[in-house]
Amino acid sequence: MSTGPVVVVGFVVALLRTMETFQPADSVIIVDEPDVFRKKDAAPKVAEARCVADTIEFEYFNLPAAADEFFHRYRDLNPSAIIPAVDYAVPFAARLAERYGVAGSTYGAATLLRDKELLRLVARAAGIANPASVPVAGPDEVHAFMAAHPGPAILKPANRQAAIGTRILAEPAEIDASWTDCLDQDEGIATPDRAMPLRMLVEEYVKGDEFSVEMVLRGGAPLFGNVTAKALIPGPKPVENGHIVPADIPAALTDALNAETVRLLDAVGFDTGFVHCEWIVRDGEIYLVECAGRMPGDMIMDLIREAWSFNMVEYYFEVMRGGTPSRAVPVDAPAGAAIWFLHTEPGEVLSVDGLDEARQGPGVLQVDMLVQPGGRVHELRSSWDRAGLAVARAESPAAALAAAREAIDTLTVKFA
Incomplete structure (x- = not known):
């Protein structure tokens, strides 16, 4: 097991604060896009952090060969673990883990998790419930989908994050204006200044109770799982209004959500890492929304720490370093x-x-x-x-x- 630095891909100030509570001095290297690092004004925050040894500014968002290029530039880095901190870092971090020979999700699994269209294809083939979904290149194709699938639909990007560019369509009359609205996807400080390709999906809108599963796995086996209930702000934009940990639901449903998450990760070939998988339960059936191969945002990690009296971030880092975690996971949230x-x-x-x-x-x-x-x-x-x-x-x-x-x-x- 390497004793080298933990490489964290993507600057997230909340994660930096948490790492300061358990990582030794000079034990972390942060890798981030130059534009994003600048726009987040990250340099002074990192400079004050005891645990950060260095930062490397490197372009990687949606650049398939970037991890291999990085590996050859920094072959002597000898990391003990590689952690994706943001959505766009997931494939890059997975490929880096393969190149450096440390634990990771696998590049194949990471690629599927970052692409909602591909994930639906694989999950559906594995027998996991998915809404009807097709890629679309313009409003005419959305009209055709809604004609073939009566009822509300949802228009969304296949390769973006944070509900950006997502809209619920109550009826076909909304399609043309919504298409224009959904293509306006300025992610501000979260993305580099260069343009990134965009692909859109239209899907059946599944209305039901919404949950996410936060899970740490090693070798494809779950080590810890939490189910979070979420509420949405009313209206056509499916943006979260709140999260509750743990979800106050029957134990049988908690078990079923955890089991479906494991089944999905087996389907994509996920090995070791953290996932945040979103699900909708309608009439007792569990439908996949999407699944991210990284820690969640919206302070869900803080909620888990408070509800479970358990620092899941520290536990996750220990698993990724390949060691035996210093404490057992709790059975129930107190x-x-x-x-x-x-x-x-x-x-x-x-x-x-x-x-x-x-x-x-x-x-x-x-x-x-x-x-x-x-x-x-x-x-x-x-x-x-x-x-x-x-x-x-x-x-x-x-x-x-x-x-x-x-x-x-x-x-x-x-x-x-």
Whole structure:
């Protein structure tokens, strides 16, 4: 087992803060796109981090040979583990792991997980329930799909993230305007300045209860799994309004969601790593939404830590280094944790009242505005357009959700 650095692909400030709590000094190397690293103003944050030894700026988003090029430039890196921190890093990190001979998901599995069209083909062949789905190149093909599949549909990218460019179509009359709207996919600081190819899908809209499974696997076998329940902001954009850990559902459904996740990962040939798989349950049947080969966003990792009294990030890093984790995984979550987001109408924020009161609520761990006075709340197009958040912990998932929602309700946003 190598004692070299942990290579983290993609800069995420929340992950950096967590790594600071358990990684030794100078034990991490961060690899990121030059444009993204600059736009996130990452340099000063990394410079202050005790655990980071170095950063390497390297272009890799949607560049299939990038990992092999990186390997030959940095053959002496000798990493102990390679961690994908963002969606676009998943195939690059998997191929790097193969080249350096450390644990990873496999490049084949990572490629399928990053491409919603390919994932549906493989999952469907493996007998996993999927909505009807076809690639489309324009509105006429969307019209043809909705004619063949009566009822609501969902238009989405095959190769993007964070619900960007995704819209629910209630009827065919919405198609032409929605197509134009969905192609406007500015991901801001999350992507490099160069253009990236885009492919679109139209799918049957499956309405039901929505969940995600967060799981660590080694050699294809699950070591730890958590089921998160999620709520969406009402409307045509399927953006999350909140997450509840663990999902307050019957044990049989928890077991079934975990089992379907393992079955999906076996179908794509996943070996070792972390997954965040999203599912919809309708009339007792579990439908695949998508599956990411990396840790989730929206502070779900923090919710798992609070609800399970278990640092899943540290555990995941230990597994990826190939060692025996220092502690056993818990069998049950002793508490509940939840995050609820603030969504407002678009406009320039003049002031925010109630922050101090909201932060003092029972069980409230964190309340933050994502848009400060003088900033602008944009029309809801993706997860990045939410205005604020509240995180709470309580004796049960339901109580944690109530506390987080009450904290959000305490806030008053005034617009110019």
